[in-house]
Amino acid sequence: MNTPTHQPADARGHVLIHDPSLRDGHHAVRHQLGAGQLRAYAEAANTAGVPVVEVGHGNGLGASSLQAGQALLADDEMLAVVREALTDSRMAVFMLPGWGTTADLRKAIARQVDVVRVGTHCTESDLAERHLGFLRDAGVEAQGVLLMSHMATPERLAKECAQLVSYGASAVGIFDSSGHYLPADVTERITAIREAVDVPVAFHGHNNLGMAVANSIAAVEAGASTLDACARGFGAGAGNTQLEVLVPVLERMGFRTGIDLYGLLDAADIADRELMPAPPTIDSVAVVSGLAGVFSGFKSRVLDISRREGVDPRDVFFELGRRQAVAGQEDLIVDVALALREAQRD
Amino acid sequence: MNTPTHQPADARGHVLIHDPSLRDGHHAVRHQLGAGQLRAYAEAANTAGVPVVEVGHGNGLGASSLQAGQALLADDEMLAVVREALTDSRMAVFMLPGWGTTADLRKAIARQVDVVRVGTHCTESDLAERHLGFLRDAGVEAQGVLLMSHMATPERLAKECAQLVSYGASAVGIFDSSGHYLPADVTERITAIREAVDVPVAFHGHNNLGMAVANSIAAVEAGASTLDACARGFGAGAGNTQLEVLVPVLERMGFRTGIDLYGLLDAADIADRELMPAPPTIDSVAVVSGLAGVFSGFKSRVLDISRREGVDPRDVFFELGRRQAVAGQEDLIVDVALALREAQRD
Numbered sequence: 161m162n163t164p165t166h167q168p169a170d171a172r173g174h175v176l177i178h179d180p181s182l183r184d185g186h187h188a189v190r191h192q193l194g195a196g197q198l199r200a201y202a203e204a205a206n207t208a209g210v211p212v213v214e215v216g217h218g219n220g221l222g223a224s225s226l227q228a229g230q231a232l233l234a235d236d237e238m239l240a241v242v243r244e245a246l247t248d249s250r251m252a253v254f255m256l257p258g259w260g261t262t263a264d265l266r267k268a269i270a271r272q273v274d275v276v277r278v279g280t281h282c283t284e285s286d287l288a289e290r291h292l293g294f295l296r297d298a299g300v301e302a303q304g305v306l307l308m309s310h311m312a313t314p315e316r317l318a319k320e321c322a323q324l325v326s327y328g329a330s331a332v333g334i335f336d337s338s339g340h341y342l343p344a345d346v347t348e349r350i351t352a353i354r355e356a357v358d359v360p361v362a363f364h365g366h367n368n369l370g371m372a373v374a375n376s377i378a379a380v381e382a383g384a385s386t387l388d389a390c391a392r393g394f395g396a397g398a399g400n401t402q403l404e405v406l407v408p409v410l411e412r413m414g415f416r417t418g419i420d421l422y423g424l425l426d427a428a429d430i431a432d433r434e435l436m437p438a439p440p441t442i443d444s445v446a447v448v449s450g451l452a453g454v455f456s457g458f459k460s461r462v463l464d465i466s467r468r469e470g471v472d473p474r475d476v477f478f479e480l481g482r483r484q485a486v487a488g489q490e491d492l493i494v495d496v497a498l499a500l501r502e503a504q505r506d
Numbered sequence: 507m508n509t510p511t512h513q514p515a516d517a518r519g520h521v522l523i524h525d526p527s528l529r530d531g532h533h534a535v536r537h538q539l540g541a542g543q544l545r546a547y548a549e550a551a552n553t554a555g556v557p558v559v560e561v562g563h564g565n566g567l568g569a570s571s572l573q574a575g576q577a578l579l580a581d582d583e584m585l586a587v588v589r590e591a592l593t594d595s596r597m598a599v600f601m602l603p604g605w606g607t608t609a610d611l612r613k614a615i616a617r618q619v620d621v622v623r624v625g626t627h628c629t630e631s632d633l634a635e636r637h638l639g640f641l642r643d644a645g646v647e648a649q650g651v652l653l654m655s656h657m658a659t660p661e662r663l664a665k666e667c668a669q670l671v672s673y674g675a676s677a678v679g680i681f682d683s684s685g686h687y688l689p690a691d692v693t694e695r696i697t698a699i700r701e702a703v704d705v706p707v708a709f710h711g712h713n714n715l716g717m718a719v720a721n722s723i724a725a726v727e728a729g730a731s732t733l734d735a736c737a738r739g740f741g742a743g744a745g746n747t748q749l750e751v752l753v754p755v756l757e758r759m760g761f762r763t764g765i766d767l768y769g770l771l772d773a774a775d776i777a778d779r780e781l782m783p784a785p786p787t788i789d790s791v792a793v794v795s796g797l798a799g800v801f802s803g804f805k806s807r808v809l810d811i812s813r814r815e816g817v818d819p820r821d822v823f824f825e826l827g828r829r830q831a832v833a834g835q836e837d838l839i840v841d842v843a844l845a846l847r848e849a850q851r852d
Contacts, residue, residue: 342755343720367716370751374689374720392787405716405788408797409688422820425790432789441738441785442751443778444771451754474768 172414176386178362179205179403180214181431182242183254185394187218187457188436191231195241197434198233201391202245204430208423210403212275214252215242218396220279221253221260221268228259235264239271250274257287262294275301279335281486282306285320289327296328304329305362308486310340310453314352322356331360331386336375339368339398339450343378350382362386365401367393368450370442372401373409380415391431392439397449397456399440404428448474452481461493469497476500518760522732524708525551525749526560527777528588529600531740533564533803534782537577541587543780544579547737548591550776554769556749558621560598561588564742566625567599567606567614574605581610585617596620603633608640621647625681627832628652631666635673642674650675651708654832656686656799660698668702677706677732682721685714685744685796689724696728708732711747713739714796716788718747719755726761737777738785743795743802745786750774794820798827807839815843822846 182198198215205213215238217223217231224231231238235253243251252275253268265276276295278288288304295302304324309317321332334349346363353361363379365372365388376387389406393399404424407417432439445463449456454477462480466473479496528544544561551559561584563569563577570577577584581599589597598621599614611622622641624634634650641648650670655663667678680695692709699707709725711718711734722733735752739745750770753763778785791809795802800823808826812819825842 342759369755370713370716370719370748371755373716402716402788404790405793408793409715409717412797413688422818425793425820429790438784439787439789441787442748443785444750444775447751447754447771451758472768474771 174385174416174418175380175410176211176360177403177407177417177419178212178214178252178386178388179210179390180254180388180400181205181390181394181403181435182213182215183220184218184396184400185390185435186216186231187396188394188440191217191224191229193435194232195237198238198241199245200434201427201431202242204423204427206246206249208427209419210249210424210427211418212250212252213242213246214254214277215239216253219256219259221255221264223256223259236267236271239268239273243271252277254279255291256280257291262291265291265294269298269300273300275303277303277305279305279307282309282312282317282320282334285323288324292324292327292329301330302328303331303333303362305333305335305364307335308337308455309334309349310336310338310345311484311486314349317349318352318356321353325357325359329359331362332357333362333364333386335364336366338453338455339366339372339446340453341365341375342369342371343374346375346378347382350379350384354383360385362388364388366395366398366450366456367400367402367440367442368398368446368456373406376401376406377409377413380410391428392436394431394436395440397440397459398442398446445473448477452477454480454485455487457487458485458490458493461490465493465497469501471497471500471504520731520762520764521726521756522557522706523749523753523763523765524558524560524598524732524734525556525736526600526734526746527551527736527740527749527781528559528561529566530564530742530746531736531781532562532577533742534740534786537563537570537575539781540578541583544584544587545591546780547773547777548588550769550773552592552595554773555765556595556770556773557764558596558598559588559592560600560623561585562599565602565605567601567610569602569605582613582617585614585619589617598623600625601637602626603637608637611637611640615644615646619646621649623649623651625651625653628655628658628663628666628680631669634670638670638673638675647676648674649677649679649708651679651681651710653681654683654801655680655695656682656684656691657830657832660695663695664698664702667699671703671705675705677708678703679708679710679732681710682712684799684801685712685718685792686799687711687721688715688717689720692721692724693728696725696730700729706731708734710734712741712744712796712802713746713748713786713788714744714792714802719752722747722752723755723759726756737774738782740777740782741786743786743805744788744792791819794823798823800826800831801833803833804831804836804839807836811839811843815847817843817846817850
């Protein structure tokens with residue numbers, strides 16, 4: 161049967177869908193996806209016409225470790241499997257300088273990666289300079305993306321994005337890593353970035369406040385041309401923007417993605433069945449970490465330490481938000497819990 | 507500990523939260539909630555300061571039956587338990603004329619119900635005339651709500667709402683029963699209704715397209731003053747607007763609900779643990795029924811009949827949408843499936 165066409169009122173341009181289900185989703189399964197799982201989803205996404213499929217450890221190239229979690233497969237194995245499955249879609253990887261190195265990039269290039277995203281904290285784009293330069297010189301498409309982007313002003317994000325472009329990024333993007341944005345926040349930031357750079361701008365949402373799809377729509381309406389989304393929202397905590405929801409909503413609004421709806425729904429059903437124990441939902445901790453603007457990866461540590469110290473984990477999250485905690489500052493959780501315990505005794 | 511205050515930029519008025527977790531959620535558990543479950547959630551919602559708690563069979567008063575599903579408890583038992591738990595919150599019930607009768611209303615009034623919502627298909631408000639009149643004469647707050655409201659134009663909805671007011675409704679509302687709306691659709695409809703009536707206007711969302719929270723925000727921004735939402739989105743299919751997400755988002759935007767955040771999160775955790783096997787998620791069928799604008803209660807029948815006839819259930823949903831099928835027209839499913847099977851043979 162043909163996929164029914166949803167004729168929109170007006171054509172509003174093309175949106176490039178970037179699908180990190182096999183990378184960001186890895187966070188939800190402790191980086192334990194096997195070759196059969198990667199292949200099944202990558203083949204289905206390829207058949208549906210998803211233009212870019214990202215794969216790897218949740219924290220990107222080179223991140224598999226005792227500290228960040230050992231992945232079931234080595235980077236190289238993951239790339240080999242997915243490369244073979246993607247006959248039409250482009251293959252992307254993610255890397256965080258410090259976790260990933262130039263040696264990791266060389267190996268990914270040998271595996272014919274098409275797109276490399278280099279991520280840094282939103283105010284630290286200079287950490288991406290060397291790797292973006294290396295990729296540019298190697299002739300590989302290099303994108304620069306800013307994590308935890310709600311922690312910087314629109315002006316600062318615009319400045320950091322311009323810097324990423326100066327380093328060789330052919331596209332830039334902002335991640336709503338803690339799922340904190342409401343649509344007006346996204347509009348303001350994407351608008352500022354669009355005024356500062358001439359390259360495509362991407363938005364990567366999380367669903368802690370139930371706004372991932374609405375925020376993504378706000379992003380394209382403000383001029384973003386790439387949207388990240390995962391099958392069933394597969395990702396840590398409340399999950400990412402749900403791919404098979406976002407695409408038909410975009411099409412109904414008159415945007416074009418080039419993706420086949422039924423093929424996409426089939427891919428999402430495969431992801432649901434084969435990749436995840438259950439699709440992400442918004443639990444109370446996800447709501448609080450989104451409101452507080454705290455990295456959701458803190459969740460289990462916050463719950464453990466709060467129980468041990470007899471404090472409310474919600475208070476811990478809000479205080480971490482006030483202290484502007486970022487990933488890597490897990491020690492702050494103990495400080496905050498102890499301070500709250502002391503305050504309770506007063 | 508005190509609940510952290512989320513000081514908004516500007517105060518934007520009060521929004522009345524109407525919580526049908528114990529009524530719409532019933533659809534997700536085949537109307538099998540027991541007294542202990544009803545009491546646990548109602549007490550928690552009451553403690554959190556949720557102003558209105560609705561209870562009953564998913565299809566409202568008098569609906570428990572072989573056809574619509576036998577509820578575990580009789581209406582009267584449900585109302586007795588919840589009435590006792592709600593020392594501060596108001597108690598609401600829902601009724602669909604035809605399923606519910608004046609005799610059912612009398613019994614609910616004897617159980618001290620505070621608010622009765624009388625629902626009809628969006629173009630059939632005249633079916634509510636007798637019951638709204640009865641309630642007005644009995645001195646009980648009576649609201650008129652329009653189901654499957656995406657099937658009528660904004661102008662038609664405004665006319666139907668004005669009619670509901672003329673029958674005695676002290677508030678009116680529109681339900682996005684199939685989760686079809688995008689925010690602009692809601693804005694247009696609520697605006698038209700607000701221009702036509704002087705009573706409070708309510709919006710009831712479903713999350714098939716991931717837009718329940720965003721649509722609810724669009725509704726209050728267009729002048730709705732009551733929003734329906736359920737703990738964890740507890741409801742049929744993709745679920746309703748998620749209550750404990752909506753409330754802090756409203757507060758962050760400067761609206762006031764009078765609800766305590768931590769109490770609300772506690773209530774949602776109780777709902778998650780005690781009421782539902784798992785929180786609702788947006789599966790592929792939910793996406794398709796939302797896009798098609800078809801009542802999600804058709805799901806299991808559509809899947810069964812499609813399997814039997816060897817047709818794609820997604821095609822069946824889209825064709826049901828084109829034929830404007832409404833609840834009660836389940837026979838159409840067979841007609842559509844047979845027509846699609848014939849078309850495949852040609």
